[in-house]
Amino acid sequence: MSGVLSNRWLLALAVLAVLLVAQVLLPPYHHTNFARIMVLASFAIGYNIAFGYTGLLSLGHAMFFAAGIYAAGLGAQELGLSMPAALAFGALGGLVLALAVGLIALRTSGVAFLIVTLMFAQAVFLTTLYFNEVTKGDEGFVIAEALRRIEIGGAELKLSDPTVRYNVALALFALCYLASIALLHSPVGRVLVAVRENEQRTRMLGYNTFGYKLLAMVISGTISGLAGAAYALLFAYVGSTFASTQYSIYALLWVLLGGLGTTLGPLIGTGLMSYLVDFASDVTSSYLIVVGVVLVVLVLAFPKGVVGTAIERWGRLRS
Amino acid sequence: MSLLRTEALSKRFGGLEAVRNVDLELPAGEIRAVIGPNGAGKTTLVSVISGRLEPTAGRIFFKDRDITGLSAWQRARAGIVYTFQITSVFPKLSCHDNLALAIQRRRMTGLAGRLREDPAALRAEVEAALARVGLAEDIDRTAAELPYGHQRLLEVALGLALSPELLIMDEPTQGLSNAEIARFCDLVRGIASEVTVLLIEHNMPVVMDLAERITVVERGAVLAEGTPAEIRADAAVQRAYLGT
Amino acid sequence: MSFGAYFFLAVLEGTVSAFVLALTALGLSLVFGVMRVVNVAHGELFMLGAVIAWWVSQMAGDPLSGFLLALVVGPLLVGGIAIAADWAILKRVDYNPEATIVATIGLLYIIQQSVLILYGPDARAVEAPFYFRVQFPWFGYSGYKLIVAALSAGLLLATWYLLKKTRLGLYMRATQYDQETAQAFGVPVRRVYAAVFALGGGLAALAGVLVVPIQQAHYLMGHDPLLLSFIVVIIGGLGSLRGTLIAAFVIGISDGVISVFFSPTLAKILATLLVALVLVVRPGGLFGAKPA
Numbered sequence: 001m002s003g004v005l006s007n008r009w010l011l012a013l014a015v016l017a018v019l020l021v022a023q024v025l026l027p028p029y030h031h032t033n034f035a036r037i038m039v040l041a042s043f044a045i046g047y048n049i050a051f052g053y054t055g056l057l058s059l060g061h062a063m064f065f066a067a068g069i070y071a072a073g074l075g076a077q078e079l080g081l082s083m084p085a086a087l088a089f090g091a092l093g094g095l096v097l098a099l100a101v102g103l104i105a106l107r108t109s110g111v112a113f114l115i116v117t118l119m120f121a122q123a124v125f126l127t128t129l130y131f132n133e134v135t136k137g138d139e140g141f142v143i144a145e146a147l148r149r150i151e152i153g154g155a156e157l158k159l160s161d162p163t164v165r166y167n168v169a170l171a172l173f174a175l176c177y178l179a180s181i182a183l184l185h186s187p188v189g190r191v192l193v194a195v196r197e198n199e200q201r202t203r204m205l206g207y208n209t210f211g212y213k214l215l216a217m218v219i220s221g222t223i224s225g226l227a228g229a230a231y232a233l234l235f236a237y238v239g240s241t242f243a244s245t246q247y248s249i250y251a252l253l254w255v256l257l258g259g260l261g262t263t264l265g266p267l268i269g270t271g272l273m274s275y276l277v278d279f280a281s282d283v284t285s286s287y288l289i290v291v292g293v294v295l296v297v298l299v300l301a302f303p304k305g306v307v308g309t310a311i312e313r314w315g316r317l318r319s
Numbered sequence: 320m321s322l323l324r325t326e327a328l329s330k331r332f333g334g335l336e337a338v339r340n341v342d343l344e345l346p347a348g349e350i351r352a353v354i355g356p357n358g359a360g361k362t363t364l365v366s367v368i369s370g371r372l373e374p375t376a377g378r379i380f381f382k383d384r385d386i387t388g389l390s391a392w393q394r395a396r397a398g399i400v401y402t403f404q405i406t407s408v409f410p411k412l413s414c415h416d417n418l419a420l421a422i423q424r425r426r427m428t429g430l431a432g433r434l435r436e437d438p439a440a441l442r443a444e445v446e447a448a449l450a451r452v453g454l455a456e457d458i459d460r461t462a463a464e465l466p467y468g469h470q471r472l473l474e475v476a477l478g479l480a481l482s483p484e485l486l487i488m489d490e491p492t493q494g495l496s497n498a499e500i501a502r503f504c505d506l507v508r509g510i511a512s513e514v515t516v517l518l519i520e521h522n523m524p525v526v527m528d529l530a531e532r533i534t535v536v537e538r539g540a541v542l543a544e545g546t547p548a549e550i551r552a553d554a555a556v557q558r559a560y561l562g563t
Numbered sequence: 564m565s566f567g568a569y570f571f572l573a574v575l576e577g578t579v580s581a582f583v584l585a586l587t588a589l590g591l592s593l594v595f596g597v598m599r600v601v602n603v604a605h606g607e608l609f610m611l612g613a614v615i616a617w618w619v620s621q622m623a624g625d626p627l628s629g630f631l632l633a634l635v636v637g638p639l640l641v642g643g644i645a646i647a648a649d650w651a652i653l654k655r656v657d658y659n660p661e662a663t664i665v666a667t668i669g670l671l672y673i674i675q676q677s678v679l680i681l682y683g684p685d686a687r688a689v690e691a692p693f694y695f696r697v698q699f700p701w702f703g704y705s706g707y708k709l710i711v712a713a714l715s716a717g718l719l720l721a722t723w724y725l726l727k728k729t730r731l732g733l734y735m736r737a738t739q740y741d742q743e744t745a746q747a748f749g750v751p752v753r754r755v756y757a758a759v760f761a762l763g764g765g766l767a768a769l770a771g772v773l774v775v776p777i778q779q780a781h782y783l784m785g786h787d788p789l790l791l792s793f794i795v796v797i798i799g800g801l802g803s804l805r806g807t808l809i810a811a812f813v814i815g816i817s818d819g820v821i822s823v824f825f826s827p828t829l830a831k832i833l834a835t836l837l838v839a840l841v842l843v844v845r846p847g848g849l850f851g852a853k854p855a
Contacts, residue, residue, distance in 0.1 A: 057664065111660055119794060194409055205477070206396040286676040
């Protein structure tokens with residue numbers, strides 16, 4: 001048993017080591033891409049905890065990501081929060097929103113839950129447009145360069161510096177990735193999976209399944225908010241596109257492509273899809289068609305995604 | 320002292336009164352069988368007791384505490400455990416994880432207890448729990464891989480692993496082979512010293528063999544109650560049930 | 564103009580859009596009711612109806628014949644696409660609710676982006692088939708909009724007739740009630756599914772055809788009808804056709820009134836919050852079954 005356990009962590013450390021080394025090897029374009037992918041993969045990890053682990057098919061996770069983006073962006077710009085405080089404020093934004101939405105949306109299940117989360121996310125999106133005096137709506141705003149600094153001891157780190165940006169993104173990803181592994185293999189994680197597999201039975205085993213679903217939503221929303229905050233601060237842009245349905249669909253797509261309920265899936269799915277969309281947008285302005293095609297192909301041919309299929313073919317990495 | 324007591328318990332589905340004014344009293348340590356024709360309301364009765372359904376009227380007391388307002392999971396925590404008539408396990412999870420879910424609950428106190436576990440100790444407990452129903456060797460197989468009869472036993476093992484005070488079993492022997500039934504009866508007799516058992520069962524030899532007292536339910540109401548010998552001799556029961 | 568006149572205008576506008584919304588949402592609700600799946604691409608089928616209407620109008624000689632032709636060609640083409648999607652995708656995932664949702668999200672992008680490739684990013688107007696104004700004491704009102712409401716009402720009645728009085732309707736109700744039993748009684752369930760999916764798409768396409776002289780055809784126009792239909796279907800109760808219709812009028816008219824007096828954005832935010840309120844009180848929606 002202990003051998004399997006250490007395999008799990010060894011794989012995780014190997015993945016993180018590759019990402020750490022990659023920064024010295026990557027050309028600038030891919031360097032930036034990787035930093036972005038790591039932040040978005042953290043968002044996907046958050047989504048995976050709701051849908052992948054707990055079976056809560058949400059189509060509104062963009063609202064938590066956006067809550068983090070706006071909380072951090074407005075917190076830095078309007079309230080003058082320091083960078084670490086803005087980051088924490090973003091996570092808090094995701095947490096509070098997820099708690100509120102969860103309390104209402106979890107009264108429903110199945111497709112009704114999907115529709116309700118979609119609509120709440122739309123309400124958040126419209127709210128960002130409605131209060132455009134504060135949010136600058138569609139256009140969004142750029143977080144001032146002067147604010148994006150962290151002081152550690154006497155040294156000052158600029159988030160606009162590519163190396164700093166890459167490593168902050170890596171640290172964030174490592175935190176979310178390792179936390180998701182620890183969660184999945186904890187007693188709580190086992191209950192979340194049980195809720196996904198057979199909610200009624202889980203309840204009859206003495207678990208407050210509503211409470212666990214709410215917990216999953218809150219953890220998921222907090223991680224999504226944290227990722228959103230990091231995105232805003234690292235890439236300096238805050239705008240309502242991140243609250244649109246498309247970002248909720250992206251989270252679903254990344255997780256499905258990588259492998260639902262697998263810990264490594266979100267990174268793989270986000271990475272593959274970013275490059276695929278990148279490539280397609282060079283070819284056509286209708287590049288989003290690849291999103292549609294990938295979703296349909298996944299459903300028809302690879303329901304377990306890349307990592308899920310790999311586990312099936314080459315033994316159980318997850319155990 | 321009675322472990323479980325119901326007062327005028329009723330459950331109505333639209334125009335159908337599935338359970339009518341049932342007063343049931345179950346002393347601690349007893350094996351009680353509930354029998355009755357199909358559609359008599361047995362499963363509805365135990366569903367109301369276990370909290371899967373809300374009663375339309377009446378009250379339920381467990382160890383003299385009114386539990387009518389408690390939800391199903393709170394009742395499971397209080398010690399009322401229900402095993403399903405239609406096998407309800409976690410088909411995609413291993414037998415280990417199925418049982419671990421039942422076993423870990425008591426350990427999940429505080430943040431550390433919720434986030435960390437001792438895999439070796441847990442596995443040992445899981446193995447012991449599976450061994451009680453003869454499934455120790457299947458520990459790493461997924462539940463869906465087990466033959467039907469073994470899934471029923473896994474269901475029973477899940478119930479036992481919760482250390483119930485009252486174990487409600489809904490047709491546990493349905494679909495089991497004769498050898499498995501014999502093993503099951505031994506198991507129930509073995510736990511009867513610690514656990515009170517409420518058993519819904521169609522298999523009359525099993526009922527007569529295990530039950531200390533029998534409650535006969537017909538059309539939602541209690542028709543008769545007594546020892547197996549009394550029930551066998553009861554003319555009304557024979558007319559309504561055994562005779563047919 | 565007085566407040567009263569303004570209010571009357573707002574209610575009138577709301578009623579017209581409520582009829583169109585009812586038609587769109589009814590399609591979504593039928594598909595969910597009978598097949599137990601959600602078609603996330605439903606709004607794109609609405610958009611296809613509008614785009615096809617534009618395309619037909621370019622080929623037809625005059626607005627009226629173009630409009631009449633579009634009323635036939637639109638639902639037929641879109642119904643055909645729906646049948647193809649049912650055959651190529653939904654049937655293959657065995658109508659699994661989650662897989663269907665993911666697949667229809669994929670379909671949403673495929674349809675929307677294909678239209679972008681073939682039709683382009685512009686919003687294009689279609690001339691209304693009729694030009695007359697109905698003169699109220701306070702203002703004149705577009706006669707075409709009233710005709711849209713009347714035609715929608717007619718189509719709603721026709722759908723009701725189809726459900727209650729025809730063999731297909733009987734099959735649909737039987738399948739909705741209990742799929743397995745229906746199959747045992749010889750109902751060709753798979754073909755009923757295909758027909759329902761086509762019917763749902765056809766209703767959305769009809770709504771699109773009706774709306775295009777008022778709204779212009781654009782490849783992103785499917786988003787709002789989808790969202791409003793979702794709101795309507797949730798408030799009315801998933802699977803309840805009566806609830807869908809009632810909710811369509813509540814949402815459509817209040818959306819119209821709030822849009823006129825405040826802003827369309829606020830109207831949609833409020834509609835969403837209404838959903839939250841309904842769910843707090845009745846998780847199954849106003850006319851839905853109470854969940855176990």
